[in-house]
Amino acid sequence: MLSPDAVQKFISIVGPERCKTAREDLLTYAYDAYVHEFLPDAVLLPQSTQEVVAIMKLASAGNIFVTPRGAGSGLGSGSLAKKGGIVLSFSGMNRILEINTANRYAVVEPGVVIAEFQRAVEKLNLFYPPDPGSANVATMGGAVVMNAGGMRGVKYGVTRDYVLGLEVVLPSGEVMKTGTVTAKDVTGYDLTRLICGSEGTLALVTKVIVRLLPKPKTKRTLQAIYNNLDDAGNTVARIIEAGIIPATLELMDQTIIKALEDFAHLGLPLDAAAVLLIDVDGEPETVEKQAAVVAEFCKNQGARDVRVSQSEKENEQLWVARRAAFGAIARVRPTCIIEDATVPVSLLASAIKKILEVGERNRVQIAVLAHAGDGNLHPFFLCDQRDKEEMARVERAMDDLVDYAMSVGGTLSGEHGIGIAKAKYLPRQLSETSLRMMRAIKKTFDPQGILNPGSFLEHGL
Amino acid sequence: MISKELREEVYKCIKCGLCLTPCPVYNLLRFEGASPRGRVQLIKKSLEGKTELSENFQRLLFTCLLCETCTANCPSGLKTDRLMKTMRSEIQERLGPDWPKGMLGNLLRDKRRLPFFLFCERTRENLFSSQKGKSDLPADSEFFRPGSKALRQQVPEVNPVPEVKGKVLYFTGCATNYFYPNVGKSVIKVLNRLGMEVILPRGQMCCGLPLFQAGGRKKALKNIRENLKLFNRKDVDAIVVDCAACGAALKKEYALLLEEMGEDANPAKELAGKVMDISQILARSDLGKWLKPVPQRVTYHDPCRLGRSQGVREEPRDLLRQIPGLELVEMAAAEECCGGGAALPWEHPEVASGISRKKIQSIKETRATVVASGCPWCRRQIGENLGPDPIRVMHPIEVIAEALRES
Numbered sequence: 001m002l003s004p005d006a007v008q009k010f011i012s013i014v015g016p017e018r019c020k021t022a023r024e025d026l027l028t029y030a031y032d033a034y035v036h037e038f039l040p041d042a043v044l045l046p047q048s049t050q051e052v053v054a055i056m057k058l059a060s061a062g063n064i065f066v067t068p069r070g071a072g073s074g075l076g077s078g079s080l081a082k083k084g085g086i087v088l089s090f091s092g093m094n095r096i097l098e099i100n101t102a103n104r105y106a107v108v109e110p111g112v113v114i115a116e117f118q119r120a121v122e123k124l125n126l127f128y129p130p131d132p133g134s135a136n137v138a139t140m141g142g143a144v145v146m147n148a149g150g151m152r153g154v155k156y157g158v159t160r161d162y163v164l165g166l167e168v169v170l171p172s173g174e175v176m177k178t179g180t181v182t183a184k185d186v187t188g189y190d191l192t193r194l195i196c197g198s199e200g201t202l203a204l205v206t207k208v209i210v211r212l213l214p215k216p217k218t219k220r221t222l223q224a225i226y227n228n229l230d231d232a233g234n235t236v237a238r239i240i241e242a243g244i245i246p247a248t249l250e251l252m253d254q255t256i257i258k259a260l261e262d263f264a265h266l267g268l269p270l271d272a273a274a275v276l277l278i279d280v281d282g283e284p285e286t287v288e289k290q291a292a293v294v295a296e297f298c299k300n301q302g303a304r305d306v307r308v309s310q311s312e313k314e315n316e317q318l319w320v321a322r323r324a325a326f327g328a329i330a331r332v333r334p335t336c337i338i339e340d341a342t343v344p345v346s347l348l349a350s351a352i353k354k355i356l357e358v359g360e361r362n363r364v365q366i367a368v369l370a371h372a373g374d375g376n377l378h379p380f381f382l383c384d385q386r387d388k389e390e391m392a393r394v395e396r397a398m399d400d401l402v403d404y405a406m407s408v409g410g411t412l413s414g415e416h417g418i419g420i421a422k423a424k425y426l427p428r429q430l431s432e433t434s435l436r437m438m439r440a441i442k443k444t445f446d447p448q449g450i451l452n453p454g455s456f457l458e459h460g461l
Numbered sequence: 462m463i464s465k466e467l468r469e470e471v472y473k474c475i476k477c478g479l480c481l482t483p484c485p486v487y488n489l490l491r492f493e494g495a496s497p498r499g500r501v502q503l504i505k506k507s508l509e510g511k512t513e514l515s516e517n518f519q520r521l522l523f524t525c526l527l528c529e530t531c532t533a534n535c536p537s538g539l540k541t542d543r544l545m546k547t548m549r550s551e552i553q554e555r556l557g558p559d560w561p562k563g564m565l566g567n568l569l570r571d572k573r574r575l576p577f578f579l580f581c582e583r584t585r586e587n588l589f590s591s592q593k594g595k596s597d598l599p600a601d602s603e604f605f606r607p608g609s610k611a612l613r614q615q616v617p618e619v620n621p622v623p624e625v626k627g628k629v630l631y632f633t634g635c636a637t638n639y640f641y642p643n644v645g646k647s648v649i650k651v652l653n654r655l656g657m658e659v660i661l662p663r664g665q666m667c668c669g670l671p672l673f674q675a676g677g678r679k680k681a682l683k684n685i686r687e688n689l690k691l692f693n694r695k696d697v698d699a700i701v702v703d704c705a706a707c708g709a710a711l712k713k714e715y716a717l718l719l720e721e722m723g724e725d726a727n728p729a730k731e732l733a734g735k736v737m738d739i740s741q742i743l744a745r746s747d748l749g750k751w752l753k754p755v756p757q758r759v760t761y762h763d764p765c766r767l768g769r770s771q772g773v774r775e776e777p778r779d780l781l782r783q784i785p786g787l788e789l790v791e792m793a794a795a796e797e798c799c800g801g802g803a804a805l806p807w808e809h810p811e812v813a814s815g816i817s818r819k820k821i822q823s824i825k826e827t828r829a830t831v832v833a834s835g836c837p838w839c840r841r842q843i844g845e846n847l848g849p850d851p852i853r854v855m856h857p858i859e860v861i862a863e864a865l866r867e868s
Contacts, residue, residue, distance in 0.1 A: 020492070022517045027506055028492075028499035033476045045492055072493065073478045091491045111491075113482055137478035263536045327477035327536030334472040386472075 001084070002041040006062055010044055010086075013054045018045040018092070029087045032074045033134075033326070034421060035335060035385050040067070040081035045092045049167065049175060049206040052088070056204070057173035059086065059450055066171070067452045068200040070110065070142025073134040075338055076419020078146065078199050082454030088204065090141050096120055097207070104212045105164060105181050110141020110205050114148075127215040129156035131248075132415070133323050141205045147197030149415030151248045151322070152279075154240075154373030156213075158415065160196045167207035168195060171446040181209055194441070199417050200452045202445040216281035219247070220291045221309040221318050224276040224298035225269050229253055229368070231302035232274035233349030236372040238301060240345050244294060247279040249373030250322060251348075256367050256380070259328040264321035269305075276303075276372065277322060279315075325369055326380075333365065333382040337394060337421075341405035342414030345375035354404050355379045362397040364390075376414035402428065423459035463508065463547050464721055471505035473539045474498065480531040480541070485798045485816045486524060494521045497531035497541050504548050514552055522548060524809055526802030526816070527674055528765040547721060549676035558677060561807070566680045569635075569667040576611065579639055612642035612661075619660050620649050626656030627698045629742070632688075634707035635667050636837030644837075647862030648703050648739055654865060655746050659701075662691050668710040673718060674803050682724075685715050689728045700732065703739045703858055705767035705836035711736045712771055738767060739858050740776040740835060752864045754786035759860065760829035761789065762820070762843065763796040764836030777835055777857045784864045792823040799834075801842030817846040825850065833857045 002021075011019045020026070020043040030037040046052045059066050065085025072079055081087050094111035101124055108117060114135040118128050132138055132150035142148070144166070149158040165179025179185055179192040195202050226232040232251055239249065252260070253274050261268040269275065276298065280290040295306040309315050321328075329336050343351045352368055355377065359366035369378040379401065381394045402412060402425050412422050412429050427435065435457070442449075442457055480497040481487050487496040494503070500522060506512040522545065531541040558566060568575045612633055629652065637645045649659045666688055669681035688711070692700050702708040715729035759781055767773045774796075781789050800806065800816030820843065824832050831853045834840055844854040 018492075020494075022515075023512060024503055024515065024517045024521060025492075025494050027512060028494045028496075028502055031476050031502065033478065043492075071478055071481060072476070089492070091493075094491070116482070134478065137481055263538065324477075324479060324536035327475055327479055330473050330475040330537030330539075334475070336475055384472075 002064065002086075006058070006064060007042060009058055010042065010055065013051055013058070014044055014046055018047070019043075020045075029069065029072070029089065030080065032072045032077060032079055034075050034077050034419070035337065036077050036080070036420065038077065038080040038082050039084070040087040041084050043087045043089055045089050047092045049169065052169045052204055052206055053173050053175060055086075055088065056169055056171060060172050060448060063448060063450060065450050065453045066204075068141075068145070068204050070139035071113065071137045073137040074142065074146065074419065075340075075416040076421035078417055078419040078452070078455065079142070082420065085450075085453070090139060093206070094139075099124060099126070099212075100181070101126065103181060104214075105209055106212055107207060107209050108140050110139060110144070110208060112140045114138050114140055114143055121212055122215055125215045126212040128162065128210060128212055130159045130162055133326060136323060140208050140210075144196050144205055144208055145198055145200045146417045147415070149371065149374070149376065151250060151371055153371055153376065153415075154249050155245050155247045160193055162210045163192055163196050163208065164211050165209040166192055166195055166205055168203035168205050170203050171448065171451045175206075176203070179209065183211065197417075199419065199455055201442055201455050201457065202451070204451075216247075218284045218287050219279055219281040219312075219315060220287055221315040222276075222278040222280070222291060222294060222298075223307040223318070224278065224295070224303040225272045225305045225307070226274040226276070226302060227272065227304050228302060229274045229352060230349055232276055233352050233372070235276060235298050235301035235303065236348050237346050239294065239297060240373060242297070244290070244297070246290075246294060246373065247281040248277065249371070250277040251275075251368070251370040251372035252277070252322075252325070253368040255332060255365075255382075256325055256329065256369050259331050259367075260321045260325060262331055263324055263328040264317070266317055266321055268321075272304075277318060329367060329380050329382065332367070333384055335383045335385040337381040337383070337398075338416065339379045339381065339398065339401055340376060340414045340416045341401055341410055341412060342374065342376045343405060343408055343410035345373065347408055348372055348375055351375075351377060351404070351408075355401065358397050358400045358404070362393045362400065364393050364397045366397070371414070374414065375410070418456035420454065420456070420459075423456045426456060426459060463551060467540075467544060467547055467721070468508055470540060470544055471501055471508060473537045474501045474505070475537055477536065479536060480534055483530050483534050485526060485528065485530070485800065486812065489812060489815045490524075495524060500525065500545065501539065501541060504544055507548070514556060519552055522552070524805070524812060526765070526798050526800070526805050528798035528802045529769040530765075530798065533769055543717070543721070546674065546676075550673065550678040551676075553676035554679070558675070562675045562677065565675060566672060566677050569669065569672050570680055570683055572664070572666060575635065575667070576639065610642070612638045612645040613663070615642055616646065616649060616661065618663055619658065620653060621658050622653050622656050624656055625658050628658045628660070628696065630692055630694065630697050630700045631659050631661050632665060632668070632692065632700055632702045632707055632711065632736075633661060634702065634704040634837075637703055641837055641840075641856070644703055644856045644859055647856070647858045648701065650862050651743065651748075651858060651865060652701070654751055655743075655748070660697070665691055668707040670706050670710040670714065671804065673714065678718060678722060681718075685719070685729070689715070689732055693728055693732050697735075699742060700736045701739055701742055702736060703835065703856060705738070705764035705771070706838060708736060708738050709766040709770035738771065738773050738776065738835065740780050741773060743861070744776040744779050748780070748783050748861065749785070751866055752784050752861070753866050755784050755860070755864045756786040757831055758788045758790055758827070758829045759831040759833055760792045760824060760827040761795060761857070762792065762799060762824070762832060762834040762839060764834055764839045765798050765802055767835050768796050777833070780857055781833060781860060784861065787860075787864075790827045790829055792827045794819075794823060799839050799842050800846070801836075801838040806842055813842065814846055817842055821846050821848075824852065831855055831860060833860055
């Protein structure tokens with residue numbers, strides 16, 4: 001519990017409106033898009049780096065826990081106050097500070113919503129590729145500390161590939177700048193990329209510098225429709241093997257297709273076993289050619305039909321629907337736990353088979369979505385968290401899936417992070433030496449252990 | 462009482478957050494309690510008995526435009542607006558209304574009290590110059606200014622035409638009746654020109670929407686029943702409304718409410734099938750030959766109650782396009798709420814006008830000379846936030862009526 005005195009001091013920094021301690025307000029910061037809830041003692045909504053500095057000086061002096069939060073769209077309780085204390089919400093620091101067209105970079109505050117930033121740079125014919133499914137919700141700061149991936153990973157990589165530099169506030173309240181605005185920089189350790197993906201355990205990001213690309217001139221979206229899930233999986237492996245690099249390569253199975261159609265009414269093929277949603281982008285001539293090659297390729301691999309979108313609007317509608325997949329699946333069951341184990345892409349078809357087998361064995365309904373081009377699986381475990389017995393089966397199914405991913409050289413998490421959702425599996429992938437190094441790094445940044453306590457590194461300690 | 466279906470509804474929220482950025486209130490205030498996801502969480506906790514109906518709970522629940530943007534955007538199909546409305550009535554039933562809501566109930570359920578109250582409000586303005594602009598009456602309305610009268614006092618109950626091609630009942634609503642009689646006169650003029658007899662049944666009551674949006678469901682039952690009795694007539698072709706809010710009430714809310722309250726919803730469903738927005742009934746007819754050129758730049762704002770509630774988006778635009786020489790320009794995000802929704806302009810004026818700023822900017826960017834909208838509360842909110850700009854705020858039917866040739 002926070003002392004009334006501490007609350008008073010925080011109010012003196014951000015004012016009473018942006019220091020929330022009423023039970024109703026705390027309840028609305030107790031969740032993210034995962035299933036657990038943790039009630040914070042207070043929520044602070046800073047609007048400047050100076051305020052964050054003042055907050056951290058107070059917090060470190062009083063040993064008060066602080067957990068940073070963007071939009072709360074995470075999938076592993078990463079932004080929740082797992083041990084109480086303060087939730088520091090960056091939703092009010094949402095200005096785009098600079099878009100530099102001459103040197104193709106931008107500087108933003110952490111609370112800027114990713115999709116809003118994308119639209120702003122696209123107006124200037126620039127392009128910010130990292131594109132998590134939650135881009136319409138998630139913030140740039142959240143994407144940085146979680147190293148968010150997303151749908152364009154297969155061609156353009158992930159958030160870490162675009163972060164040039166950061167301004168961060170350390171748990172002590174010191175401000176540190178990392179990186180530069182230049183495309184190359186080998187000055188010292190790469191703290192930028194260390195903080196990127198640190199799940200808010202090392203420092204609080206208050207400014208982000210990202211590099212931008214020229215906007216691809218044109219884009220086509222293809223829907224390859226399959227009667228057989230296996231064929232869809234094999235197509236993906238073959239496309240990658242053949243050296244074709246689409247901008248996105250998404251796979252969805254029948255359950256997902258049905259839920260999306262129910263929401264968006266786009267005429268998706270309800271009788272199909274799977275659909276591959278494929279974007280090709282670039283120069284108009286190349287795109288035309290590539291679209292034809294990909295379509296032909298899919299047909300040869302057993303696609304019963306390939307639809308090519310005819311307009312930008314049609315592209316957009318399909319992707320709006322795809323982005324809604326996580327929410328739309330709640331039409332089937334009230335709780336959805338998304339796994340994101342990732343395997344080498346050549347194993348995609350067998351991995352999907354394995355997932356369905358795991359579901360059957362544990363009597364858990366699983367729908368399959370995948371950023372297929374990256375081998376990044378998103379099995380949706382459909383359940384109802386009020387049913388304890390069912391949740392135990394879900395847990396066992398997760399265990400089985402982790403066993404499988406580890407056995408084929410995959411990873412625990414492709415892009416959602418560890419949080420508390422996968423903390424118990426961490427020693428399966430990381431050696432005692434790696435964990436020791438990571439804990440030492442944490443200790444250097446945050447000797448008091450006040451930043452995002454209860455997160456992945458502390459499991460089993 | 463909250464129905465079992467709605468109780469289960471809260472568990473459909475998977476907290477994906479897709480309702481956050483489209484929500485006008487969240488976008489302005491940027492804290493979770495101001496978001497649909499946050500409010501659903503609070504309703505869920507309240508239904509589970511884990512939080513009280515505290516003052517803060519009520520404040521968060523009522524800092525909402527009921528614009529239905531969240532419902533339209535929810536991938537899991539959560540009926541967020543139904544939940545909000547039901548919870549609001551739960552609050553009123555358990556705790557009783559606060560005094561403004563109580564007064565609203567007293568005014569809108571009685572045919573004489575409302576005009577009397579409005580008369581007093583305007584008189585206060587008229588008599589004391591220090592009170593000018595301090596009442597809640599729209600500044601641009603002539604109502605109870607010296608020499609003005611309510612619509613239903615100005616026009617007869619039956620407005621016949623020589624050659625009857627159709628017969629409609631006209632539900633005028635309070636806003637048109639008291640504040641904007643010119644809208645009503647325009648409706649009658651245009652329909653008459655098309656050969657339609659227009660009947661304004663005496664004794665019609667407030668549609669009740671302001672009441673049940675504030676949570677006064679039970680109180681609104683009297684209004685609903687009386688209106689259903691008066692307007693469910695077999696001898697007319699349609700029931701016409703010019704007000705987006707009244708239209709949403711008659712077409713949609715009556716039946717839903719009665720169902721949610723366990724009452725017989727059949728009369729409401731029967732009525733709903735015959736209710737038409739003025740733009741819908743006119744979109745079917747060829748008005749072109751009656752219209753003279755009006756070389757104006759006009760932009761159209763979609764009222765939440767017409768676009769999202771009734772799905773009427775194209776008809777008002779088509780109607781305006783029928784005027785020769787008129788240039789219809791789309792504003793950015795025409796469907797976004799203007800800030801005038803529910804009772805927000807009265808309960809949280811600073812939030813409402815904060816939301817209006819974006820709308821006003823979109824309107825100004827079109828360089829239009831007229832902004833048209835089929836909702837009196839939108840017109841009021843836009844009008845009061847436009848500042849000194851000489852843009853005219855009109856109902857589309859007023860634009861049509863002005864373009865009508867003398868016969």
